[in-house]
Amino acid sequence: xxxxxxxxxxxxxxxxxxxxxxxxxxxxxxxxxxxxxxxxxxxxxxxxxxxxxxxxxxxxxxxxxxxxxxxxxxxxxxxxxxxxxxxxxxxxxxxxxxxxxxxxxxxxxxxxxxxxxxxxxxxxxxxxxxxxxxxxxxxxxxxxxxxxxxxxxxxxxxxxxxxxxxxxxxxxxxxxxxxxxxxxxxxxxxxxxxxxxxxxxxxxxxxxxxxxxxxxxxxxxxxxxxxxxxxxxxxxxxxxxxxxxxxxxxxxxxxxxxxxxxxxxxxxxxxxxxxxxxxxxxxxxxxxxxxxxxxxxxxxxxxxxxxxxxxxx
Amino acid sequence: xxxxxxxxxxxxxxxxxxxxxxxxxxxxxxxxxxxxxxxxxxxxxxxxxxxxxxxxxxxxxxxxxxxxxxxxxxxxxxxxxxxxxxxxxxxxxxxxxxxxxxxxxxxxxxxxxxxxxxxxxxxxxxxxxxxxxxxxxxxxxxxxxxxxxxxxxxxxxxxxxxxxxxxxxxxxxxxxxxxxxxxxxxxxxxxxxxxxxxxxxxxxxxxxxxxxxxxxxxxxxxxxxxxxxxxxxxxxxxxxxxxxxxxxxxxxxxxxxxxxxxxxxxxxxxxxxxxxxxxxxxxxxxxxxxxxxxxxxxxxxxxxxxxxxxxxx
Numbered sequence: 001x002x003x004x005x006x007x008x009x010x011x012x013x014x015x016x017x018x019x020x021x022x023x024x025x026x027x028x029x030x031x032x033x034x035x036x037x038x039x040x041x042x043x044x045x046x047x048x049x050x051x052x053x054x055x056x057x058x059x060x061x062x063x064x065x066x067x068x069x070x071x072x073x074x075x076x077x078x079x080x081x082x083x084x085x086x087x088x089x090x091x092x093x094x095x096x097x098x099x100x101x102x103x104x105x106x107x108x109x110x111x112x113x114x115x116x117x118x119x120x121x122x123x124x125x126x127x128x129x130x131x132x133x134x135x136x137x138x139x140x141x142x143x144x145x146x147x148x149x150x151x152x153x154x155x156x157x158x159x160x161x162x163x164x165x166x167x168x169x170x171x172x173x174x175x176x177x178x179x180x181x182x183x184x185x186x187x188x189x190x191x192x193x194x195x196x197x198x199x200x201x202x203x204x205x206x207x208x209x210x211x212x213x214x215x216x217x218x219x220x221x222x223x224x225x226x227x228x229x230x231x232x233x234x235x236x237x238x239x240x241x242x243x244x245x246x247x248x249x250x251x252x253x254x255x256x257x258x259x260x261x262x263x264x265x266x267x268x269x270x271x272x273x274x275x276x277x278x279x280x281x282x283x284x285x286x287x288x289x290x291x292x293x294x295x296x297x298x299x300x301x302x303x304x305x306x307x308x309x310x311x312x313x
Numbered sequence: 314x315x316x317x318x319x320x321x322x323x324x325x326x327x328x329x330x331x332x333x334x335x336x337x338x339x340x341x342x343x344x345x346x347x348x349x350x351x352x353x354x355x356x357x358x359x360x361x362x363x364x365x366x367x368x369x370x371x372x373x374x375x376x377x378x379x380x381x382x383x384x385x386x387x388x389x390x391x392x393x394x395x396x397x398x399x400x401x402x403x404x405x406x407x408x409x410x411x412x413x414x415x416x417x418x419x420x421x422x423x424x425x426x427x428x429x430x431x432x433x434x435x436x437x438x439x440x441x442x443x444x445x446x447x448x449x450x451x452x453x454x455x456x457x458x459x460x461x462x463x464x465x466x467x468x469x470x471x472x473x474x475x476x477x478x479x480x481x482x483x484x485x486x487x488x489x490x491x492x493x494x495x496x497x498x499x500x501x502x503x504x505x506x507x508x509x510x511x512x513x514x515x516x517x518x519x520x521x522x523x524x525x526x527x528x529x530x531x532x533x534x535x536x537x538x539x540x541x542x543x544x545x546x547x548x549x550x551x552x553x554x555x556x557x558x559x560x561x562x563x564x565x566x567x568x569x570x571x572x573x574x575x576x577x578x579x580x581x582x583x584x585x586x587x588x589x590x591x592x593x594x595x596x597x598x599x600x601x602x603x604x605x606x607x608x609x610x611x612x613x614x615x616x617x618x619x620x621x622x623x624x625x626x
Contacts, residue, residue: 018517019517019521020514020517021514021518022514022517022518022521023521153518153521153522153525154518155518155519155521155522155534155537155538156515156518156537161522161537163522163525163534165521165525191510192510193509193510194507194508194509194510195507195508195510195513196506196507197504197505197506197507197508197543200508200513200516200517200543201333201334201335202469203513203517204331204332204333204335204513204516204517204519204520205334205335205466205467205468205469205520206468206517207517207518207520207521208332208335208336208466208468208478208520208521208523208524209466209468209474209476210521211521211524211525212466212476212478212524212528215525215528215529216528221468221476224468224469224474225468230510230513
């Protein structure tokens, strides 16, 4: 058994336009790194946090990664001591599942370090506990794709029912993170409690269309289905220039473009890497018109999930 | 070119639990037959209607089949005269797409008779015109599966976007038609204009889950996704004994059970023919407890669509 491990877990795009609260997919970058060691003292300790500008709690009872690992250790009945270094390598509060990436990296690392007692799917509830501390709610739409890799449907929570949807190999994702902040709670608060039946019907036609498009590698269908008539119209106003950024993405060849999670990051899908790069620059340009700086990330869908970085070192 | 043709078009199950207004699939029976002849007089004439107990209009301008054929002839600019015999071989007002079956049989027959100027998908708008006369609305969730065969998603109407979803070969459908009547308008009228966001989320998770289950031949996932939290709870009260019939189906091994279209027929899916037969008897028994007679239909999903019955005669 190893004494230490270094794990990378990636960011993820939740909602994916039509699939509010039920779809999410993992990207190849950005993401977080966790270095974990077996410790002499029992319990879970956060020994170091970098890249967070001092914004994350070091107390393991309040830190996403600490809470997730504690829940995992309690479940398997381990008395081992665990020491965690958390290296944030992605923006916080960006709508890219930053807390999920930390929690996933941590439970994945702990599971590897303790001889792999659980499968990946079995780790999900513990990573979700980390999300609960960070967001007040044990949502799975970032945790599940970050942990399992790929494009994921969360069909239900009671019991938890998570399904991986195959995606076309050539599918690329462009993420543009504008350097502004939206609080998840605020983004939730402005959502209506009731919605028109006709919008709901359009939305459930689109979720069915999107998974069909993914499974049949039908890019046109993916594009036609990447429409959110329920949440995007409400949240767009939280992102300055939303509609011009979206238009820039579509004009540059995106299949579709919407808000990543609760924002402010926006994502676009496209069918090759070159177009994905072009889309990123177009979106960044549109944000610049609003005097907003932004960061571009381009990658394929990350089918692999967390990566053991110590394996090759 | 032939002078006459005999065509069968099948019944269909609309909505399919979670997919209100967007899903439908064709079954092998029951269905309607149309006998069509080229006539000397121009225009569309209904020469005979059987099996309707005198309830359907003979005027071709008011009859589903007549209207559909007229729209088709106008579109292709044909001046040919067409004479239609319509043989209803399925119950009217049953929630099984009876008017859709008539319209589909008629436009399919006319297209064959006139040398196949249009593809099946191109025929869809004309069959939908027939639906508009019958139901007041040009819905496609019965017409599309009856015409194209198989399990169909109607992703949108503007423009019309119809997608065929592959289904597992072993999937069987049981339909039980209780001998009571529900008017489609009434079934529509009681639906709420707004629905809770949380129910909508559950529903769009289920539509995504159902197509994934179909495409991956994952019967358990099909079963878990065959849940309607929006429409079924409202319409169940229109069908005496609904919940005991549903329970009987599930107890007999159904993957799921709900209302076919706007009812009163109920459908259940299962993974072999023997179970499907057993489910039919169990559902019929439960209706009998309510002193309601019923008819059972068991078949696979009908992947073929309309059938030219004159080809083998």
